[in-house]
Amino acid sequence: MRRRKAVGSWQLAVGSYARFVSFSVIYFVVVAVSFCSVDSVQAQQPSDPTFQQGVLPPMGFYAIRNARIVTVSGPEIENGTVVIRNGKIEAVGANVTVPSGAEMIDARGLRVYPGMIDAGTSLGLVEVPEGAPGTVDASEIGEMNPNAQALVAINPHSAHIAVTRVNGVTTVLTMPEGGIISGQAAIINLNGTTPREMAVVPQAALVITFPRAAGRRAEFIAEQQGVTNLAQAIEAANRQVEQLRKLLRDAEAYGRAQDAYAHDKNLPRPSQDVVLASLVPFVRGERPVVIRADRESEIRAAVRFAEEMRLKPIILGGDDAWKVASFLKEHNVPVIVTGTLDLPLREDDYYDTLYTNAARLQQAGVRFCISSGFTNSETNSQVRNLPFEAGMAAAFGLPKDEALKAVTLYPAQIMGVADRLGSIEAGKMANIVVTDGDLLEARTHVRYLFIEGRQLPLTSRHTELYEQFKNRR
């Protein structure tokens, strides 16, 4: 199933000018570009630290025994067994009969958790953000790039992948950035030798940066357009919203025209347009749209816009979400909270304004999850610190079990993959982390790691550099 979807994604993956190019040329360009980008990234890496290049470890048959199992979806099992087979969790419980042939893992004194999920990264798209532009593939030219697909440019051999997963983050939403429509995000497991092997959902969400009248981008536009006061800046932002509205309406019309033609070949054949085509599932509300918005007014505007356009919105960022919690609850819009460990937006905000954001959303019954934050460039190297974002939220009022859910089950639910990920339940994908302590504590060590039932070594570029130099005298 997911392989078939992935093939589709390769065919649709094109740049912003693609609508002017014929389809076959596009396909060629995409394939060529993807080869080039992989080559250049590899050339930048002094030595590739990922293990067994080109070979995936097998989906094994394991029984993790005598462990404290933190299922997340249900009660904790004080002393139980998890059976992993064919990439899935086959059984979990206190009294599971261990089938013969399973490799036994004695986890006495250890805890078993589902792998963590970060729904706000650009992992795989950026290797070195500064000084190595050849390794940066996060942001396309132009304002509207709905057909730029993260999955196309994910480098499976990025050193960031192993560095992140050995800390227990096994799955991420990785997304393009920049412009108004940045592109399409993919949900990937942090293991695989090709993007398609990594993909859980190749085209998981459309990413929109909601236009705003202030901030870095708005300042840039203001300078370009000679805008000097707030009223003009708001007008400029409104013009961008209008631009966005028009494109989405065009996509609706495009979808209707194509459908009509499919039913009745006597109609005039509508011309193909890859940009509009890529938007159709999103304007029809079949797939979610992640909208970056931090301030109160932007969040309200983004939600209203999404409702007007009948999109399926998810707010990304949400620094001010606590201020509009009842509004978000009322409109049933979830939030990917990225700013827990950011400095508060305003100088007169309380010192703990963002530390308490998640707790307030939880108290208000808003659906939320916690992400390490998709602000820009430097964030990829911080994805491994996802658990400490949740930990800080817990230090400031979020119940501990909710903090854990905020980086496991909740992101899975918000991204629509909770049938496969986010908890330890029979039938789910075996993304499992075995630790010697609380998963969210900085001092905790990961002892075993499984992604899709494949046991992975706890090595990364960082452990290898350690091994190389620790005994130098």
Added chain:
Amino acid sequence: MRDKIKRLIVFTISLAMFSAINPVHGQTRTPDNQAEQRREAPTETLIRNATVLTISHGTLQNSDVLIRRGKIAAVGQNLKAGGGARVIDATGKYVMPGIIDCHSHTMIDAINEGTVSVSSMVNVKDVLNPTDIAIYRELAGGTTTANVLHGSANSIGGQTIVVKLKYGRPASEFIFPGALPGIKFALGENPKRSNFPPLPGLQRRYPATRMGVEETIRDAFTRAVDYKKDWDDYRAAQKRGDKSVLPPRRDLQLEPLVEVLEGKRYVHAHSYRADEILMLINVANEFGFKVRTFQHVLEGYKVAREIAEHGAGGSTFSDWWGYKIEAYDATPYNTAIMMRAGVVVSVNSDSNELARRLNIEAAKMMKYGDLTEEEALKLITLNPAIQLGIQDRVGTIDLGKDADVVIWNGHPLSVYSRPETTFIDGEIFFDRQQDIARRADMERERAQLEQAEPNRPPAQGGTAPTIPRRRPSHDTDDEWDGGIDQR
């Protein structure tokens, strides 16, 4: 005349309002009542029944800490305080020394004098902004002392200063008494300006390579040695009564370097790659000075032995990596390797954000390299104190040391813990309950300000406001105050 009186009244009222709402985060402080508060502040504080992480002599259960006149007067069980002492029941809570951040740009209104390659004539002491809200936020994270550094745009940067984060006080009261001042050096990509295009209309600045960085430092110290000799000769002549020798012309650029040569000023050297670390060690050995700390020092693990032999400290990020090419060989095991090679290591922030939670940065080192609890805690207390030469004053909970202590609601190495109260010199500079109690007043004040004339929309008689600008976040090393966002 009537107009004049009216204006005078308006002026008086606004003056009164201004002093009333002096935004010390809700603490209504005028110079007068500030002095009054200080007079009223108890000279003794007894923190009772806490778990005390002394850093120097282990963890004491159910113990008390007695603070008298700004110093730690006693540590033990069943201590008695005098009448009028502030007594805090810390049952179930933890007490540790205030956190020391060995790399900060908090509270300076400019970071980089980036127009020249040797900017040793400038001093961050001249641009301390005591109202920087980042100070308060860091206090709320248990940080009490910061090594405030010039940026890294130049091979030899500006002069630096150690401060105690006494939010609400004038800048002069922040300066850590007796702490040796420093100077910032920088190696690698930032002084080369390799990631920063030149300002429009300007040529690219020398140096552009690591060769040029070395040459720039060598050239400056060659001149400094000559300059020192001129003064030594002059002073010798004075001493023997020879009035014929004229005093050398003062050189404000070279004076700080002479202080380095004389051991009166610490060198804090921003560095990434192993080769450049060795380069500076060689230059320093040649000219006979010491590098006090290598800052960032992400490849320190590759040359840990050489750093230890030179006697330099390592002040590093816990786990930053990969954000530029020279950070691509970083590993969070850097701390463990350097420490085991005999380097005194601290974990720093270089960020107003990270300086709020250095406890977690320390805790990570138990994951990466299996440091013990005490070793991890030293990274943000005793070790940075040693690096800054202030270990006799701060960094541990010991008799006679400054009462810079923090009460935590749980073990400070746990992500679930947060500071409750932060003391500097025995005075409370952050208290969570007080902070929360002030919030109703803050809300009222905010509402009043929003009603003020400049914030009124045009329809109600106001003028269209300008576009809100982001407040420049002067908190990272490579921010250059050249008027243009260099990123």
